[in-house]
Amino acid sequence: MSSLVTGCTGYPRYLNFPFDGGGRGLNSRASDLEPQVTSTYIVFISDRNGSQDVYLFDAQQRQLISLPGLNALDEIASHPSISEDGRYVVFGGSRQGKSNIYVYDRQTEQKRNLTADLQAEVRNPIINADGTQIAFEIAQDGQWDIMIYDLSGNPLKLQ
Amino acid sequence: MGLISLLGSCNVFNRPEPSATLNSRYNDQQPALSGDGRWLALVSNRNNSNEILLYDLRRETFIDLPGLNQSNVILESPSLSRTGRYLVYISSVQGRPDVALYDRATRRAELLTQGYRNWVRNPQISADGRYIVFETARRGQWDIEVLDRGPLIELDIPDGTPVETP
Numbered sequence: 247m248s249s250l251v252t253g254c255t256g257y258p259r260y261l262n263f264p265f266d267g268g269g270r271g272l273n274s275r276a277s278d279l280e281p282q283v284t285s286t287y288i289v290f291i292s293d294r295n296g297s298q299d300v301y302l303f304d305a306q307q308r309q310l311i312s313l314p315g316l317n318a319l320d321e322i323a324s325h326p327s328i329s330e331d332g333r334y335v336v337f338g339g340s341r342q343g344k345s346n347i348y349v350y351d352r353q354t355e356q357k358r359n360l361t362a363d364l365q366a367e368v369r370n371p372i373i374n375a376d377g378t379q380i381a382f383e384i385a386q387d388g389q390w391d392i393m394i395y396d397l398s399g400n401p402l403k404l405q
Numbered sequence: 406m407g408l409i410s411l412l413g414s415c416n417v418f419n420r421p422e423p424s425a426t427l428n429s430r431y432n433d434q435q436p437a438l439s440g441d442g443r444w445l446a447l448v449s450n451r452n453n454s455n456e457i458l459l460y461d462l463r464r465e466t467f468i469d470l471p472g473l474n475q476s477n478v479i480l481e482s483p484s485l486s487r488t489g490r491y492l493v494y495i496s497s498v499q500g501r502p503d504v505a506l507y508d509r510a511t512r513r514a515e516l517l518t519q520g521y522r523n524w525v526r527n528p529q530i531s532a533d534g535r536y537i538v539f540e541t542a543r544r545g546q547w548d549i550e551v552l553d554r555g556p557l558i559e560l561d562i563p564d565g566t567p568v569e570t571p
Contacts, residue, residue, distance in 0.1 A: 249502075256555075257553060257554060257555025257556075257558075258552055258553060258554045258555065259552070259553055259554055259555070260550060260551065260552055261552070261553050263549075263551060263553040265544075265548075272549055272551075273548040273549055276546075276550050277546055277547045277548075278485060278549050279537070279540060279541075279547050280527055280540070281454060281527070281529060281538035281540070281549045282529045282532070282538065282553065283529055283531045283536045283537070283538040284531050284536075285531055285533055285535065285536065288549065288551070290538075290539060290549055305551070330440065330532050336476070344505065347419075363421075367438075370434070370435060370436065372436060372437060372438055372444040373438070374438040374439065374440055374441065375439075375440030375441070375487055375532035376440060376441055376442055379438055379442040380443050381436035381438050381445060382436065383434055383435075387430075389430070389431060389432050389433075390412070390432045390434045391428040391431060391436075392427060392428060392433050392436045392445070392447055394436075394438075394445070394462070395570055395571065402463075404426075404427045404428065404462075
């Protein structure tokens with residue numbers, strides 16, 4: 247991203263990603279929410295196409311990257327997170343009142359439900375930059391707790 | 406701890422020891438993993454106020470964050486860099502939210518959006534610590550703002566990784 251920097255003002259500075267009314271940019275006429283940044287990508291939520299979906303923006307090329315098979319028409323997506331190499335996108339999906347955490351693999355273009363076996367509300371997932379661990383919130387015993395899974399969906403034993 | 410010992414002291418009320426486990430009987434929310442997966446930041450109200458806690462998943466213990474949590478400030482939405490050196494979060498004083506950065510190396514916190522004039526929320530820092538994104542209400546709706554801390558900061562990179570000279 248540093249190659250994009252022009253001008254002579256100092257740091258820290260706000261990077262100017264132009265607003266795009268056609269919905270092809272980082273910011274649109276709709277709400278653009280819950281961003282997460284790596285040195286290459288910005289993943290975020292937008293309802294610019296009429297449903298709340300996950301979007302991926304390449305900050306170096308300054309364009310959206312398509313995510314085939316990630317977003318579903320009958321699903322509300324939230325809280326996306328991406329590994330630093332850009333391969334794995336984790337997000338929360340809500341469908342017919344049921345919430346789950348999904349892992350989308352950009353290499354295989356497949357998404358996997360990580361929490362199908364959990365009979366509890368889950369939300370706010372995050373994948374670490376190395377792409378090895380996924381933390382999320384789970385509603386247990388009348389309160390929010392935190393669980394950590396590895397990429398295959400095995401829970402980490404937590405003290 | 407026995408009741409007797411509490412009654413025995415006449416003017417000092419110690420707060421109960423915080424639960425030493427990652428999850429407590431209270432709300433433990435907003436998990437943030439460091440890039441290397443070792444550190445987990447979270448927001449917990451186990452000590453009767455909203456606090457950001459940092460848990461070392463390798464040693465299974467909480468780590469002190471000196472100078473971070475203060476009594477008149479609400480902290481929320483933590484995010485961690487690769488080795489957990491940089492912690493970015495929302496700091497609200499008297500109801501006004503700012504994006505803040507805590508450096509565990511210097512143990513200093515600074516507000517990044519002082520003078521920004523617009524409502525902000527949900528900040529996230531890149532693993533190397535250079536870029537920070539957050540939501541801004543600048544245009545009267547939620548948009549994404551990208552802050553570049555610049556090429557001269559100390560990047561959060563794994564030990565032994567050579568530093569590229571620009």
